[in-house]
Amino acid sequence: MRNKSLIVIVVLSVIVIFQWVMLVRFWPRKPKVAIKMEVVPPKVEVVAKIAIVLDDWGYNLHNDDFLRYFNYPITISILPHLPYSTQIAYLAKKYNHQIILHLPMEPHERKEIRLEKEVIFTKMDEREIIRVVNDALKSVPFVSGINNHMGSKATEDERVMAILFKQLKKRKLFFLDSLVTPYSICERLAEQMHIRFAQRDIFLDNQADYKYIFGQLQSLIKKAKKKGIAVGVGHARQLTLQVIKDTAPELEKQGIELVFVS
Numbered sequence: 001m002r003n004k005s006l007i008v009i010v011v012l013s014v015i016v017i018f019q020w021v022m023l024v025r026f027w028p029r030k031p032k033v034a035i036k037m038e039v040v041p042p043k044v045e046v047v048a049k050i051a052i053v054l055d056d057w058g059y060n061l062h063n064d065d066f067l068r069y070f071n072y073p074i075t076i077s078i079l080p081h082l083p084y085s086t087q088i089a090y091l092a093k094k095y096n097h098q099i100i101l102h103l104p105m106e107p108h109e110r111k112e113i114r115l116e117k118e119v120i121f122t123k124m125d126e127r128e129i130i131r132v133v134n135d136a137l138k139s140v141p142f143v144s145g146i147n148n149h150m151g152s153k154a155t156e157d158e159r160v161m162a163i164l165f166k167q168l169k170k171r172k173l174f175f176l177d178s179l180v181t182p183y184s185i186c187e188r189l190a191e192q193m194h195i196r197f198a199q200r201d202i203f204l205d206n207q208a209d210y211k212y213i214f215g216q217l218q219s220l221i222k223k224a225k226k227k228g229i230a231v232g233v234g235h236a237r238q239l240t241l242q243v244i245k246d247t248a249p250e251l252e253k254q255g256i257e258l259v260f261v262s
């Protein structure tokens with residue numbers, strides 16, 4: 001009786017083991033998924049940097065899409081006291097662009113040019129100049145610095161620029177000289193007064209022509225490669241913005257980094 005029970009146990013064990021083996025062998029398995037290795041392109045070494053400043057924002061909202069969708073560092077220079085000056089500043093801030101004040105200053109050719117509402121004239125005393133600067137800054141929030149709108153006469157006047165630079169120093173703002181006159185005293189004075197300073201290298205869009213603007217941008221790149229960094233100044237015009245949008249993705253491949261002017 002005992003031997004029969006042992007035989008039954010052995011037989012049952014063999015059956016169970018056989019079924020388990022067959023189950024493991026023939027159970028449907030999930031197909032192996034090929035693991036895709038992401039190929040990371042080699043990082044291009046930065047050989048130069050360019051800062052692009054776009055002047056004359058504030059007249060309208062025609063180019064607000066550029067602010068929303070351009071994902072590279074760009075510096076927006078906004079004129080004060082215009083219908084959309086403050087709104088453009090808030091929009092640029094929201095989309096992480098750098099904002100500077102495009103401060104109207106006296107040109108030599110003042111009779112031939114339509115001037116803005118509030119302009120710094122060389123005949124003004126210190127109190128008047130400070131008032132113009134304060135009012136302009138109230139109109140354009142979030143600024144990191146100031147550049148001159150026109151100003152060929154004002155940027156040659158050491159007294160006027162010293163008054164302005166004192167205000168910049170107090171507010172920890174930098175000055176970008178648009179360099180509209182070869183006799184500008186701004187660089188020398190900024191060094192003396194320890195003001196953070198930059199200077200325009202190339203105007204991008206003196207002609208409303210795609211090929212011309214593209215060529216000016218290439219000249220800016222060449223200059224940047226020679227000295228490490230260069231500043232280009234253009235305007236809030238659709239053609240200029242289109243050239244910048246078309247060119248920006250290719251800059252990285254050349255080792256050119258777009259940076260804020262600061």
